[in-house]
Amino acid sequence: MTSGGYRGSNTLVAPSARRLRVHRIATEVTMDATTPGLLTPDVLDRADVRAALIEHDFAAVFSLIKKWGGLSQNRIASACQFTPGKVSTIISGAQRVTSFDVVCRIADGLRIPGILLGLAPRPWESDRPPAQHDQPDVPGERPDTDEIPWRPDTTVDLATHLTRSDLVMDRRALTRTLAGAAVTGAALLDSLEGWLVPAAIVPEQRRPGRLGMGDVAELETTARAFRQWDHQYGGGLRRKAVLGQLAEVSGALDDHQAPAVADRLYRVMAQLAGTAATMAWDSGLQRRAQDYYRLALRAAHAGGDIIFGANVLAGMARQMLYRDRADDALQLIHLAQEGARDVMGPRVRAMLHTREAWAYATQGRHVGFQRATARAAEALASAGSDEEPYWIAYFDEAELAGVTGGRLLDLARADPRRHAAQAAAEIRTALAYRGQEAGRSHALDRIGLAECQFLAGDIRSAAVEATLAVQAARGTQSGRVRAQLGQLYPYTVGHSASRPVREARDSIRDLLSS
DSSP: OOSTTEETTTEEOOHHHHHHHHHHHHHHHHHHHTSSSOSOHHHHTOHHHHHHHHHTOHHHHHHHHHHHHOOOHHHHHHHHTOOHHHHHHHHHTSSOOOOHHHHHHHHHHHTOOGGGGTOOOOGGGGGSOHHHHTOOOOSSOOOOOOOSSOOHHHHHHHHHHHHHHHHTSOHHHHHHHHOOOOOOHHHHHHTTGGGGSOOOOOOOOSOBOOOOHHHHHHHHHHHHHHHHHHHHHOTTTTHHHHHHHHHHHHHHHTSBOOHHHHHHHHHHHHHHHHHHHHHHHHTTOHHHHHHHHHHHHHHHHHTTOHHHHHHHHHHHHHHHHHTTOHHHHHHHHHHHHHHHTTTOOHHHHHHHHHHHHHHHHHTTOHHHHHHHHHHHHHHHHTOOSOOOOGGGTTOSHHHHHHHHHHHHHHHHHHOHHHHHHHHHHHHHHHHHHSOGGGTHHHHHHHHHHHHHHHHHTOHHHHHHHHHHHHHHHTTOOOHHHHHHHHHHGGGGTTOTTOHHHHHHHHHHHHHHHO
16 A cells, blocks of 8 residues: 555545544544434333343343444444444453443433433433423423312313323334433422312303213223223223223313213223323333323312222322332322222222331331231231222222232332231232233233342242243333332343353343344
8 A cells, every 4th residue: 555545445525524524423433423412211211221231231221222322333333432343342242341430431421311221310310401301291281270269160171281282292203202201399289279178169051962871881982991901911902992982081171061961971081091191101101190180189079989090099109119209109099098098998908008008118118118008918818898989999909919019129229138028928819819811910020029039039939930020021011010020120130150141041031122
């Protein structure tokens, strides 16, 4: 080679042009890599990405980011202050990331929240503009829902706004826009105070409606079917169908229906909004789930369905517990108990006590957990043939055992010797009572039992249960099931000598990557 302009034997590139091209590429890569929010929420919310991050398996992390985040090796390298060659060796498995400083550099370069990597919140996390983090950017003006007492017509306007904004957005835009963090603390609790105050009386100024009781009965049947489908399968695959029905009910309430018809329509709205909330939550849309929970609570309030309103608050508390906000969850449960104390039956009372026990377990209050669990069992034992709402029929001995086992598993993560065996026993009871037809609950029980076995040190049994957990998880589209499976994955690492564990680990990775 006689000139710096030659590359190889027959390709000529002018030195100045080459330098300009390299400079342009480097500039573009640097601009992309330093852009805040390099990875979109839908990438970071993927179960396979989260499992790889928890494991610090950066070969899988970088591969998944390339696949789902659309980032090249050059962009990853520039963001993390690596050479492209080093990224290549990490992806190939020839080099592992073991330095804590390098893990922090990856988190900061790719804007991965610290909690996903087992780190403290990164300094840049507190600098995010609130509008990006909490406020969904949806078309139309949002109704003012802060007034007390609550106005039924505002509830109708809120339903119209939420369903319209969701139905006009495709799934990718919805995930990107609405996956913000849920509201917590005083901002959440103060907004729910209207639950304890009678609804405002609003002068009738709307068009006359012609719906009869037969029409409402059909809507109630549809709402019940949607709720049952979500309870069994999860995953939100029929979410837009629920929203379409909710929009129809909202339109009917925008007319002046007969009082008895309007009351039942508000109750249907509450049922549909509650299902939309759990579907959104199961799909990882935390903020939107909370929006629909609030709508469900207001609609139940407008329709005089105090018991279902308490159930909605229990759902909001569960969401807070999954977000590690036990104090907020406890406040929500107490709000539900205060508002529905005089009207709720034993099953609803038992369910609320289990949510209370969950909060105590999360706080590390063992005595409070045991007291609330005992009260739940006592309330359930008193449930007889008295008629209770259909939606609480699921809360039986199997559900109590499953929930109790799950909370004992929470405690076992900190103290396996004391709680793992008892947690496993409760979960086995739940599995004995309810089979695969329970869908999402069955899969969660299987995953929980596998984790109990790992915590107890019974690796052989753990591998068997993990395989069964994957089989159960394949039968549901629930995001929660996948998230729990992702939390099970790290237990399978470090047991390469065990073929059953290796096979279980591979099956978990395959499912989470699909």
